[in-house]
Amino acid sequence: MTDESLEGLDGTWSDESEWAEFDEAAAEGDEAPPKPQPVLAVVGRPNVGKSTLVNRLLGRREAVVQDTPGVTRDRVAYDALWNGRRFTVVDTGGWEPDAKGLQSAVAAQAEMAMHTADAIVLVVDAKVGATATEEAVARVLRRSKRPVIVVANKVDDERGVADVHSLWSLGLGEPMPVSGLHGRGSGDLLDKVLEALPETPREVFGATGGPRRVALVGKPNVGKSSLLNKLTGEDRSVVHDVAGTTVDPVDSLVELDGQVWRFVDTAGLRKRVKTASGTEYYASLRTKAAIEAAEVAIVLVDGSEPISEQDLRVITMVVESGRALVLAYNKWDKVDEDRRHQLEKEIDRELVRVRWAERVNVSALTGRSVAKLAPQLRTALDSWDTRISTGRLNGWLNELVAAYPPPARGGRQPKIMFATQAQTRPPTIVLFTTGFLEAGYRRFLERKFRETFGFVGSPVRISVRVRERKAKGKR
Template sequence: MTDEATWDELETNERGPVPTVAVVGRPNVGKSTLVNRILGRRAAVVQDEPGVTRDRVAYDAEWAGRDFSLVDTGGWDPDAEGMAKAIAAQAELAIKTADVVVFVVDSRVGATDADEAAARILHRAKKRVILVANKVDSERMNSDVADLWSLGLGEPYPISALHGRGSGDLLDQIVWAFPEKPTGQLKERGPRRVALVGKPNVGKSSLLNRIAGEDRAVVDNVAGTTVDPVDSLVEIDGDDWVLVDTAGLRKRVKFASGTEYYASLRTEHAVEAAEVVVVLLDASQPVAEQDQRVLTQAVESGRALVLAFNKWDLVDEDRRYYLEKEIDRELAQVAWAPRVNVSALTGRAVAKLAPALREALGGWGQRISTGELNQWISTLQAATPHPVRANKAPKVLFATQADTEPPRFILFTNAKFDKQYLKFIQRRLREDFGFPGTPIELVVKPRESRKKDKHK
């Protein structure tokens, strides 16, 4: 890679805010199907029943060379109560923080009272609104769209999110509606999203029920009771959180089969949609290979991480001694993750989860200024230089933090770096700056040799 290309990449990573597009509408009109169509992959969970999406979920999207943030929302009913009211509140927050609102209506049903109420709210919001008539699967169904002019939101765009009909024209319209200066207000988010993962029967559903104070998830001693991820809005230590109880992970997706394959796939999606992952381990049992697989998947996802040792009520003094030895030996690769010892059965230390989650999310979003980072790395290299290789001393010429969530650093160097020295830099970054609860990515960009050019 040329120096010019690396600087172009750096400029891209440090670009300003991108436009935010919120997809809203009442339950079961096909919002998540449309999101998947725009993304070109099955990212949002789709199911033939209302209320599957319960929170705002943001995805990175691109069309015609324009990047934007696409926000899928829960079904919006202005008269909702209980959990449905919280879902509606998230949809309204998405509207407030969006640059463009895509309002989806079921063309086969027409404009309902809920759609008309939503249209009035959209009028008051004074946002750029694109009205989408979904489920127009053929040309002869276009006539069903005309009645939607009554909503007063302009021309309805007939599409079939399921089959892709009209989606390209819709995307052209979305991009055309982007403002010159995006608000970039997606960071004004609602409850943080937490995925509970772990091997089967480790107590994920029991912990969720303990936190919620009621039975939100099915609990059984038989492993594998939870198949699909279940979203729950709960309060811990005064803050609202969206907790996702997931199926127990036995194998990686590519090695699973049948029902287990789909459960693993949806669990993987739940982790990808989360901001922080709580990996539950059974404190009463030795750390197993299954636990290691779960931890590897959590770290590779790039999400913030918290370790929760469950069933602490079964841990005696002897087990505590051996557990500490196991943690030092088996979990050294995630020593940076906050640890909480809990008991879903008794409720022990469950309230301590919230501080651990906040700590991990703080590290996940932490940023070091370019000036401070380069001063730090110059001092580090002066005190402990890279070993000489082939009569050359590899050195960092310039460093920058290109991204957060998780932190990603780019090191522009005069030569390739040994993996051990990179581990040393990573360890010192944690020692001097913290970064608790988050993986750190180091990308080395060696400067290309110009010797070949001189001989030409």
């Protein structure tokens, strides 16, 4: 844990009555599970403006948009709201009937979205018209028995309306002229979408309680998408030897060890968000947002390679976000005895600040120990949700400080008056003192705190509030 993360609630206090304020703080409860929503799939060939249209339907910038064709590669779900009705919009990769390699996997994702959606929007570039690809897509859609809306995109003004009529030849009904870039016709399209969508989805997935949210993060090509596919038992995320295949976070409901979890596969992080550019910049923002929206993160590390600066950066991002943490060392089928000894040395040297994190050695390729992830996730989340009573906390602290008093600073030794756990998620301990506590002593307190109370798998924040000195009045 970095020293900066220890200072989140530092400040001053002047009255012990503030103790009561923190003592009343209680852990937040789980959110109520969301109601099932109908699903709208947005499909079409590459670079017809699907992601731009999705952002227009959502009313916010969510899907990654760039002039380069093929930026969207997985099917990605977003929550949408129009006229008081909520539904899910699924953005897909470009559909090519004769695709090979990576594009073939992308096309498979688009086809799966079509089969699982309640209604479908087929996006066509009005300036190009119906190509052989659109005609092939139309043949598939006519067999899907789902409501289909043909959108003639990039109709930015009245001059482009004449080009729309040729799309009647697809045999999918009246095409709608829309400009995803400027918003022309988007309101009428949303009204038609609501007419096509059922009140409830045809297929409902869920659990008796709200699934715990798990972010799957790591550097590029470490095996995140392969692990997600192994967990789901299907090709949920596009997997390819090309690093950086995943751009958007991908949500999946996964049943693991008798419990349903909501997994989010994220883009591999190469650079810091501030130094990334283009698609990588937006992917970094999505990954950061996915971590912050999750409750626990599985950081996937390639066990067959030395721990890299990228691995440390991802771990630091999770810790600073205050999320529970599980470290999964992937590709264990490639790790021999020598590499295991070397890895243990690297962990002791590089990951000394996260010794509290849960660890599991897995292989996304063979499925080795994948089932062990669930107990580790539960342990980390239990710690993340745990609250220690003020009385118990202060009894422990008084004994510890008596044996190991804080070091003097500026000739004065600070005293710790009392402590309280201000919050959970992550557990945050606030110390009310007469002086500043050195960062080294805070780390010592955290280590002793963990030895006594556990908190395996969860970051713990130690914050200090120094008592203000009252000015002496003149006699």
